[in-house]
Amino acid sequence: MVFLSYLITGLGLGSVYAIIALGYSMVYGIAKMLNFAHGDIIMVGSYVAFFVLYRFGLSVPVGIILSVLVCTVLGVLVERLAYKPLRQASSLSVLITAIGVSYFLQNGAQLLWSSSQKMFKSVVGDGGISLFGGKLTLSYITLVTILTCILIMIALTLFINHTSTGRAMRACSEDKGAAQLMGINVNTTISITFAIGSALAAIAAVLLCSTYPSITPTLGSMPGIKAFTAAVFGGIGSIPGAFIGGLLLGVIESLAKAYISTQLSDAVVFAVLIVVLLIKPTGLLGKKVSVKV
16 A cells, blocks of 8 residues: 555656646647746746735635736747747757746746745645545545646647647647648747647646645746656657656656655656666657658
8 A cells, every 4th residue: 555655646746747748848849949947937837826826815716727827928928039039040049048048037036026935735625535444545636636637638639639720730840841831820839839838837836836835936947857857758749758758757756755765766767767768769659750961
């Protein structure tokens, strides 16, 4: 039962990583860039939810919706102001810009809300469901997190495969030039991708803070890095890969904390990533892409 408890905890944590990693994978798959400011959008979503719920006393659905709206607008603004002018620039320039946006958001949060910790309460309460005669307790937030991740994965898959916007995203991912010749507005498609990724970051923020209640301006840094690791682990650019990579990463981290060392759990996670990439450089579900010269 103890192992099963750690496994369920890992799936809950991995579900948060998977939701964040989906945003990374979508942006990379379509815009071919790594948005390292994605973790800081999670931080902004956390602060918005905190103030809406606990300073203004509004309901949980309102807090989640406002957090999603603010993060969506922020994601689109970041794309339009910081990344769109660099659409034809080198990947190094985009990477440096992404790091700059990340520090800008972190320092902006410190100026607005100070560096002191703020405590977040679980949006679904602190109880749980007892299983196997009380030998195992499944917390409400873990259950909600796992179910939310599965629903998001299903909805995103249906959206990508069965809507005109989703087909436009896939076309841009394959060849932006050809997509533009076919009448697809590439700029709008990329903006929609950033909007969806940022909305997912807001949902992940609420779920993450419900599990780990401390909010600081650097809140999104480590989850962002781990979610990026999950995206690479599963095969960056692959939506199913981000989902599987996030879940596996959460389970590995949870078991490493339980059976190896709390201090070494992050090292174990990144060591597993290195081993996987040495065996399969494109990740678990990544595809090898041939580059025409």
